Amino acid sequence: MKTYRSAILITLIGIVLSGCGPERIFSAKVLDGVDPNFDFAAWRMVPNAKGGKKVQLGGRIVQAPQKDGLVTMVLTQLPIAEHPAYGPTDRERGRGEFLVYFNGKIPTNHLQPGNRVIAIGTTQNAVVVAIEDSQRSLPALTAQCLHIWNTGGKEIADFPNFGAGYQPLEEETYCTESR
Numbered sequence: 001m002k003t004y005r006s007a008i009l010i011t012l013i014g015i016v017l018s019g020c021g022p023e024r025i026f027s028a029k030v031l032d033g034v035d036p037n038f039d040f041a042a043w044r045m046v047p048n049a050k051g052g053k054k055v056q057l058g059g060r061i062v063q064a065p066q067k068d069g070l071v072t073m074v075l076t077q078l079p080i081a082e083h084p085a086y087g088p089t090d091r092e093r094g095r096g097e098f099l100v101y102f103n104g105k106i107p108t109n110h111l112q113p114g115n116r117v118i119a120i121g122t123t124q125n126a127v128v129v130a131i132e133d134s135q136r137s138l139p140a141l142t143a144q145c146l147h148i149w150n151t152g153g154k155e156i157a158d159f160p161n162f163g164a165g166y167q168p169l170e171e172e173t174y175c176t177e178s179r
Contacts (some may be wrong), residue, residue, distance in 0.1 A: 025147045025173060030120055031056070040077055044096045047126040047139030056080070057141065058088030058118045060153075062097060062131065064111035073100040074131055074138065075117060087149055088116045099127055099140040103176050106148070110172060114153025119143045145175040 033054045040057065043050040059075030066072075077095045078088035100119050121143035128137050150170040 071102040099138045102143040110148045116149040118147045120145045
């Protein structure tokens, strides 16, 4: 009888503790090969020297036009927080802008300026893009997967997850067909 109770107690503790860990957005398969020591600042300075690396980057959407199944996002790079809320955070100053190409369809409300994004993809050479009527050369990333929070420019941590007045934060993961 004690063994049975111990097994139930251990199972319950495991369930409770599993809810305390960081939320996992991408599968281990998607994260396989991601460079954990990728230096965004160095890539931004010399993007053509760092092509072909698989990376995970967070950011805030500046603009994200979608045409013929290709999304071209300009993001301001933001660090990815792990606590109190997982995702890109604006609590620190962004380190510059970069371009993300995603081959797939995404609802327009998820592509609004200010929304937060984490992209998993491969670095490419710099690309010249128009931002607010000026031409800029930005380092580019071809995304395999994106996770988008429809924040409307707010911080992810500003969305309460319990209590009266609960406003759920809409979020979604998008991956290309060849994940």
